Amino acid sequence: MFAPPSPASIASTTGHGWTGAWATAPQHPTAGPFGPNWSVAGFTGQSVRQIVRAGIGGSHLRIRLSNAYGTGPLRLTGATIARTGDRASVRPGSIRTLTFHGSPSGVIPAGRQTASDELRFPVSPLERLTVTLYFAEPTGPATFHMFATATAYRASGDQRYDTGGAFDPSDTSTSSYFLTGIDVHGEPGRGTVVAFGDSITDGVGSSTDADDRYPDELTERLAAARRPASVLNTGIGGNRLLNGSPCFGDAAVTRFRRDVLQQPRPRTAIVLLGINDILSNDYDGSGCYNPRPTVTARQIIDGHRRLIRDGHARGIRMIGATLTPYEGFPHYTAAGERLRAQVNRWIRTSGEYDAVVDFDRAVADPADPGRNRIRAAYDSGDHLHPNDAGYRAMAAAVDPRTL
Structure with missing residues (x-):
C-alpha cells in the first residue's frame, strides 16, 4: 500500500521537467441523462483498457489516476501501458508494467490522486497509447469523465498483458475511468x-x-x-x-x-x-x-x-x-x-x-x-x-x- 502525494505535490513535481501530454477532468460518478456508463457500479475482478493520444513526445512518462470522488480507498491491483494497435489490441512486445512507489499495486485514498513512477518509454507526438488497469477487489463508484469521445474496453480477470483478444468489442463505454493524465519529459517543451x-x-x-x-x-x-x-x-x-x-x-x-x-x-x-x-x-x-x-x-x-x-x-x-x-x-x-x-x-x-x-x-x-x-x-x-x-x-x- 502506498500513501500517494497530494494533487498539489504531483503537479509541482518539476525536477524532471514533466509536461502534460494528455489530460481529462474528473467527474462525480453518475448515470446521468445520456445513457449508461460504468461509473456508478465501478469494477470488481475486471480490467479496463483505455486509449489516449499524446499531444507531445518524450523519453519518459507517467500516468495520473484519480479517486477524487471515491467513497472509499481505491485498490489498484496493477497497471500497464502499451502502444496502441487496432481497437483494444496493442502492439506485441510494447506492454510495460507501471509501478507506484516501486510497487505494481497500491491504494489511492478517497479524495486523492496519484502518479505512477517514472518509466522510460519513448513517446512520439500524436502517438496513441493504451493504459490497462486491473482491479481484483471492488472499486466502489468510479471517478470518471463522461464524454471521453473515445472507446474504453472492459474484460473479466487480469488482462493487463493481453494483446487484445480478451476484450469483447461489445463491452465498451465512451467514458473514461480513473485515468486523468499522462505526462512526459526528456525533450524540450x-x-x-x-x-x-x-x-x-x-x-x-x-x-x-x-x-x-x-x-x-x-x-x-x-x-x-x-x-x-x-x-x-x-x-x-x-x-x-x-x-x-x-x-x-x-x-x-x-x-x-x-x-x-x-x-x-x-x-x-x-x-x-x-x-x-x-x-x-x-x-x-x-x-x-x-x-x-x-x-x-x-x-x-x-x-x-x-x-x-x-x-x-x-x-x-x-x-x-x-x-x-x-x-x-x-x-x-x-x-x-x-x-x-x-x-x-x-x-x-x-x-x-x-x-x-x-x-x-x-x-x-x-x-x-x-x-x-x-x-x-x-x-x-x-x-x-x-x-x-x-x-x-x-x-x-x-x-x-x-x-
Whole structure:
C-alpha cells in the first residue's frame, strides 16, 4: 500500500521537467441523462483498457489516476501501458508494467490522486497509447469523465498483458475511468496549454475515436507549424461557470485550481464557459442543473474575472473565448441570446483577458442576419455543438502567437 502525494505535490513535481501530454477532468460518478456508463457500479475482478493520444513526445512518462470522488480507498491491483494497435489490441512486445512507489499495486485514498513512477518509454507526438488497469477487489463508484469521445474496453480477470483478444468489442463505454493524465519529459517543451470549458471544449458532437475535438485539432496545427505544444482538454460536458452539477461536474470557478493550475507546467489557459449558465436559466437538464439559480451577465463576467485573477496569480496567460451561437437548440431563448451577446461583448472589448479567440465568429453562419446560428456545415445536428469540421474551424481561429 502506498500513501500517494497530494494533487498539489504531483503537479509541482518539476525536477524532471514533466509536461502534460494528455489530460481529462474528473467527474462525480453518475448515470446521468445520456445513457449508461460504468461509473456508478465501478469494477470488481475486471480490467479496463483505455486509449489516449499524446499531444507531445518524450523519453519518459507517467500516468495520473484519480479517486477524487471515491467513497472509499481505491485498490489498484496493477497497471500497464502499451502502444496502441487496432481497437483494444496493442502492439506485441510494447506492454510495460507501471509501478507506484516501486510497487505494481497500491491504494489511492478517497479524495486523492496519484502518479505512477517514472518509466522510460519513448513517446512520439500524436502517438496513441493504451493504459490497462486491473482491479481484483471492488472499486466502489468510479471517478470518471463522461464524454471521453473515445472507446474504453472492459474484460473479466487480469488482462493487463493481453494483446487484445480478451476484450469483447461489445463491452465498451465512451467514458473514461480513473485515468486523468499522462505526462512526459526528456525533450524540450514549451509548457502546457490547457483548454478549459464545457461540452464544446470536451468535443461533444465530434467523431468517436477520431481525436477531432478543437484542442486535438489545435495540437495538430501547432505540430504542423513546428510550434509543438501540449493542449490539454479539461472540458466537461454540461459544465457551468458558477454552479456545480451532480451530472456535469463542479463549478468551473471551483475546479479551475485542480484542472488548470495543478496541471504540470501550465503556461496558458483558453477559457470557453458560460453557455450552460445561460441555458440553465430556462432548462433543468433532466434534473442535473437543480438547484439552478437565475444568473445574469454580470455574474458570468464576474466568474470570468475570478478565473483571470486566479490564473494571473500563478503567472498563467489567460485567453478568453467567445461563446458560440445556439439559435435552433431546443432551449434557445431571446433572453438567453441577449446574455450571450453581453458576455461576448465584454470578452472582446474589456481587455481583461490577455488575448481573445473569437470562436463565435469562427463558426457562426454569415448568412444569418443576427449571426445567432451555427453554420450548417459546422453543425453536429443539435444547433449547439460543432461537428468535426466546426471544431477544425475553431482550432484555426486560434492565433498561435497568443499561446
